[in-house]
Amino acid sequence: MSKSTENALIKRGLSKKLAEKIASSYTLSELEKTSYKKLEKEFGKDVIKIMKALGREDDIPKEKVKKKATKKEAKKAEKEEKKGEKKKPKPKKKAEREMDLKQRIQKILNERKEYLPPVVVDEIAEKVKKRNLVDKLERVVERAIEEYNRNLMDPYEACGMVAAQSIGEPGTQMTMRTFHYAGVAEINVTLGLPRLIEIVDARKVPSTPMMTVHLEGVYKVNREKAKEVANKIEMTRLINIAEVYTDINNMKVMVKPNEKAMEKKDIGRDDLLKAIKKLSKVRIKEVEEGIEIMPEEGNENYRELRRISEDVKNIKIKGIDGIRRAIIRREGEEYVIYTEGSNFKEVLKVEGVDTSRTITNDIQAIYEVLGIEAARNAIINEAHNTLQEQGLNVDIRHIMLVADLMTSTGTIRPIGRQGVSGEKSSVIARAAFEITVDHLLGASRRGEGDDLKGVAENIIVGQPIKLGTGSVELAIDVKKLSKMKVKK
C-alpha cells in the first residue's frame, strides 16, 4: 500500500475510503493503464469516479454515461462532473490554453475594434507563451496594434510607384537572355528578364511552356506506374518509334518499326497500324519487315509520294498534343513528371495525375481552367520565382500589387500599351504614355473630357497632384456650423 498514491487520489477528488481501497492494489501509473472493464469488476459503481479522477472520461463506454443521466441521478452526476472538471489532468489544459490565447487576443482586438493579420496573432501567441507573458497579454497586444498601424501604408501613398521602382531597379540587373535548366536536365526554360516581360505582358503562350505534373496514389510511389503516366502524357509521333524510307523505284513509303523503341513507349504493332490507317488517299499493305504505304492508283507521282512520307512521319500515335517530352524525377518520397510543352487542360484528365497540385507555367491556361484567382496566384508565383532565381529579393507585396492590378477586371490584362496603361480613363494620361497624337486625335474626335484626377494630368496642367498630402481637402460645412450652439 502506497501512501503517496492514496494522497494523490484524494487530491483528485476521491473519497478517503475509496482512495485507500484503490491504493491497496494499484499505483497511480498502473491505474492509468488498467482497462475500464477490469476496474469496473473490482470497484463496481465507483469506477466512473475513478475514471473522472484520472481524466479518462473518454474511456467510459457511452451507454454508461447515458444511463446515468436517465436514472434521475443527474444532480449527482453534475456534482461529480464539476469535481472532475476542476481536477482535469494538466496536458489537456495546455493545449486548451494555447487555443485560448489566440481567442483571447482576438477578443482584445474585437473590444478595441482593431485588426491584426492572422500571422501576427499566431506569432504573438507563440512568443507570449515562450516568454511567459500571459499576464501581460493585453499590454503586448496593445503595443502590437500600435506598431502594426504605424507600419501600415498611409492613405493616398503612391504604392504603385513604389512597386514599379522596387521591381524595376533590380530588373536592370537581370540577365538579358538566359536559358536555364530548371532543376531537371534537358528541359530548358526561359528565365530572367525575358520571362518577367512575358509574365507582365500576359502573353497568350509562354516561349518555353512546361508543366510540373504531380501524381497520386500508387502512381506517385511506383516508378513503373509513374512511367505509365509519362507515356500517356508524352506525345509520340511515328518517326519516334519507326524508320520511314521512301522507295522511289517502286513508288512506295516503307515504315519499319523499331521494336525496342515501341516497347519502351508501350506501343503495340496494332496501335501503329491503326494510326496509319487514318491517312487518306493511300493504299496500305502489311509486309514482314513493316508497313508499305502507296499512293492511290492513277495518282502515283513523286509529289504525292513526298506528301505521304511527310504525313506518315508526323502521325500522332499516343500522348497529349503539345507535350514534346516528359521526364520522371524522384523528389523526396514521390515521383514527379516534368514536361516540355504544356497542355494543362488535357493533362488533368489523365488517370493518376494529382489534379490538386499539378501546375504549368502557362498562366493563360491556368486562367482558363482554374479561374482568375488562380491566375493571380500563378502570376505572383512565377514572377517571384523568376526574380528569386536571379538572386533578386523583391518584396512579394509589390508583385502582389502588380498581379492584383492585372487581374482586377476579371481577365488577365497586360501592363503596357494594350493593357493597364492604355485603358486609363484620362486622355492626357494616355497621351503622356505612348502614341500621343493618336490619343489626342481620337479624344478630340469623340469629344472626350478629362477630370484631371490622376497624377500625370495634373503635372501637365501644372496643378498639385492628388497624392499624399495633396489628396486631403478640408472644408467647413457651413450649414452645420450655423446650427451649432456656441457655448460661452
Place this chain on the structure above:
Amino acid sequence: MKMDILKHELVPHHEILTEEEAEKLLKTYNLRKEQLPRILVDDPVVKAIKAKEGDIIKIVRRSPTAGESVMYRVVSREII
C-alpha cells in the same frame, strides 16, 4: 472523372455573399458594386459555385505576408 477545381492548391476559397452580407459590405466600405474588382460570369470558379451575375463573391486568400486575406469580387460580364 471530372476534377474539382476548387480543390486545386492555386484556387483560394470562394463563397457567395448573401444579400444582407453584400449590403453590409458595401455600406461599411462606402462602395458601389461597380467599384469592386470583377470576376467574369464564365470564370470556371463562378460556374463551379453557381454564382449569378451581380453576386458578390468573398475570396479568402492564403497570403504569404498576412496569413489570410479577404477580398471581394463582383460577378459581371466582360466589358469591351
